[in-house]
Amino acid sequence: MNDSIYRSHVLVCTGTGCVSSGAKNLKTTLEEELADKDLSSEIKIVETGCHGFCEKGPIMIVYPEGVFYCEVSEDDVAEVVEEHLLKGRTVERLLFREPMTEEQIPSYKDIDFYKKQQRIALANCGKIDPEDIDEYIALGGYEAAGEVLTNMSSQEVIDEIKNSGLRGRGGGGFPTGLKWQFAKNSDSDKKYVICNADEGDPGAFMDRSILEGDPHKVIEGMLIAAYAIGADEGYVYVRAEYPLAITRLEKAIEDSEKYGLLGDNIFSSGFNFKLHIKKGAGAFVCGEETALMASIEGKRGMPTPRPPYPAVRGLFGKPTNINNVETLANIPFIITEGSDEFSKIGTENSSGTKVFALTGKINNTGLVEVPMGTTLKEVIYEIGGGLGAGKKFKAVQTGGPSGGCLPEKYLDLPIDYDSLLDAGTMMGSGGMVVMDEDSCMVDVARFFLNFTQSESCGKCTPCREGTKRMLEILNRITSGDGKDGDIELLEELGHHIKSTSLCGLGQSAPNPVLSTIRYFRDEYEAHIHDDNCPAGVCKELSSAYVIDEEACIGCGKCAKVCPVDAISGEIKSAFVIDADICIACGACEPECPVDAISQG
């Protein structure tokens, strides 16, 4: 441990998002600049996990002031060092600007994106160096495990989790305490705990961020779960596409073993726990418990019928408890703060917080953690900063590819497991995609169904064959060949697939289609009966653009942006669009300085 006292800490986010926008080079440049100015012993650079505001990366926070700089480039480093670190003056141009008010906000905690959030699972992400176990411990890490292993019986632990009301954050929403109880009740010489980090929803990255930003919290959660059910061995099943998460997890396991927090006789309690990492090859279906276990066993990742449930016969035929990353990251808080404290957060049937990956046609995209019961409107408008200028909200899709789309009338819906289900969507693992008037709901449904269809394991008939037929119908509709009865056939197949599929993938795959038919049936009808895509997304339904010869001034700007060279003409004389070549992408329309272009 380094005992030096620094006058300032500069936190550089090195989550996957910020790394891809240049955080590593930023950090190197900063190191060089500090060395140059002879400040290395006064100012400490800390690499942290994800802050969640990836869109604004690379992110840098300077403490003790807590000044939040965003979109910082290598070229900005010299100025930050000179102005802020030497002269104490904030570099205003790098501050975050609220999208609605244009106001510059210097402090991290005053930004709307953060101030409406309540962080439990993400509490340490962006705050500590995830590769330094001492930082985790300094913030109370492994206190919960210590308490559990030395002062609590396994049943007391389970009762505490039950009392907290915690439900599975991976999508199912099954009460975690009850799941643990089932696994504890199974009599066996060997049991396993598994952390499901096979995060597969497109756009969702909360599990990755937790593993990258606070791996010890997940390990501590697993340790407590293992003690509660009587397991001495565990696996983190994480996709190989998450190399940074794997590296940090490996380091965390290694350090925990060194500190005696994993291995034999932990906290001198006589309790042993060995933890392994199993890298998955990225099949979406391996997020399903039985498929995940098959994958760990080296078999094809294919679900098997339940019962038997994993708590009775799981990994290698032994009782097994499987929890999602975010679920496990809530465990230490429940133990240290108490289940009553936890259940005060959120709603009666959905306690605690939930992390969402907020994305789509919204100003502030990123990871947000909010108390259950927060309304969609609060998340979208207050945290997310609303939609782009002049754009109208159309729908929000929750629950990942298996979730549903909700229209404007649901904006006041409180986000909890049951309300979302009643409205025809689901919590899922926390994907939240906001759509505006430019989104075609048939196309959106097609996009998600295309994903689940190609990720189906192919085992059961309805999912393998049925989703393919639904996709074919959607392809037909979006390419202008829809016919009478297609909507009804989609509904018939959708309900059939939901009610007869073997696993959760098939049982939820039709949701995007069924929910869009439920709330946006008129859009389907417009495609089928009027050969019209109201959002103008489905190109084959859109007619070619035309140039008003009278109005055209012959500037040629339109021709420059046309991706298919459909526009021709002489400068200073009227241009024309070849309707046979035009793909109706609309790129030319905003380029025209005299509004001479319109769709025919």
Next chain:
Amino acid sequence: MSKVKLTIDGQKIEVDADSSILDAAKEIGVDIPVLCYHPDLTLHGACRVCVVEDEESGNLLASCATPVADGMNINTRSQKARKARRKNVELLLANHPNDCLGCDRNGQCELQDITHALGIQPEDVDRISGEERVFELDTVGPALKRDPNKCILCGRCVRICEEVQGVSALQFTQRGFNSIVTTAFDLPQAEINCANCGQCATVCPVGAITEMSEIEKVWAALEDDDKHVVVQTAPSIQATLGEEFGYEPGTVVTNKMVAALRRIGFDKVFSTDFAADLTILEEGSEFLKKINGEGELPHITSCCPGWVKYAEHNFPDLLKHLSSAKSPMQMFSALSKTYYPHQAGVEDEKIYTVAIMPCTAKKFEKEREEINSTRFQDTDAVLTTRELARMIKEMGINFNSLPEEEFDQLMGESTGAGAIFGTTGGVAEAAARTVKEKLTGEPLERLNLGFRGVNSAEVNIGDRTVTVAIANGLGNAEKLLEKVRAGECDFDFIEIMACPHGCVGGGGQPRPATNEKKDKRADGLKKIDDESFIRKSHENPQIIKLYKEFLGEPLGGESHHLLHTTYKERPKN
């Protein structure tokens, strides 16, 4: 077993707690349709054709995979359940060639039966039709043919190959709509470690896996005036062929079968049972030499071609223990082109030998180069029980009303010992009878080895105790041989049959096959043995005549040339 009370279709019923809804429904006379379910394999729960409605929740449950629970109220007949079943079958049909007329399984197809039973019409399928899979057929090998376009992905073949045979030649690959059952790297089945046992073909509910047919070849030979067509029928056929004509499994139809073969036009109808007796004399003599210190024990049988190929791939180190005696089929064929023309005064080049076998691996065995001892290919064609049945039907022969006829003489006489070659334990028992009596003059009591798994027995031969073990199913064989390899067991004689139950469970036998049926077929062969006038191979008068007039002594020069073979190591992949 504790009991569970539930209601099915309004009827209260009490069943064993480990029953599935499917089992429970069967008890009250309700047969829920199934496709992926097979009573002898693990649960798969994939086809979703067996769904029933839970009256409490309104949920649809896969009845094969859902255990019964106290107080359950199940409706197997609700409109919701029936519609869902239909829809799943329609979905399968929408991605199926539906070229039933030209399909090997036409009239015997589980998918076709269910389609008919559920009243599905072509327009129901047309409504949801779209892209169909297009895969190449695998027709490379002599034994098995795979048509992945017909596959409904029920996984029965995958499971039997993995769970029962321990070979895992077939697996699911790809995802979603592109899913397919195939071999590693899509190699032809003939180029991998497949034993050609054909168990996959016996459980396939549709026409996706079946034997490579040789029917046309045989018709051509029968039509050819220059050919003298000789047929031999394997021991098990007489107890299984009847199933193709509506008889109960295990019904012995030997004499009707002979009559049918004559009407088809075979010039001579002989019995492979005769050659089974011959095998016992050769192999028994070989074993006697080994127990007298000439050669290594254990002695392992080699009459099953599926087992032999499996051993060549997986246990090359044990090949030296395999009997060098050819299988009865190949012994018969060698004699059919040497001894028979000599005795019957027919030119040997005119002889065309057809073997009716319970087996797909026999089609491969006849193609082995080292197996031929005559100037010709010893066996010209191998037909499975199923192929023979099809020929009988094609000829318009009313099998049930055929008279009872006897095999032709010279190579048609057999003993009870020869008959039981067709079931697991039969070879061991037949060998023990001859060996014991030859050494001590005392008759052998029944060994009573079980039909399933690995079994063993001790036989007292004079002052020596001979230990005998049998295994049927390659998965069981593997377990037994791993012990032999590790030196953990001390058997003198080991009989191995690739197929569960031995040849009565062969890959060429009538479909669909279950263990229950195979038990009955085996009982049929035991019955033949019990009722046989002669029950020991060495007492077969035609065998005695054969040695006296043609072969000389067992293991002698002529015997060695015509009746013994060699084996070779094959890659394990």
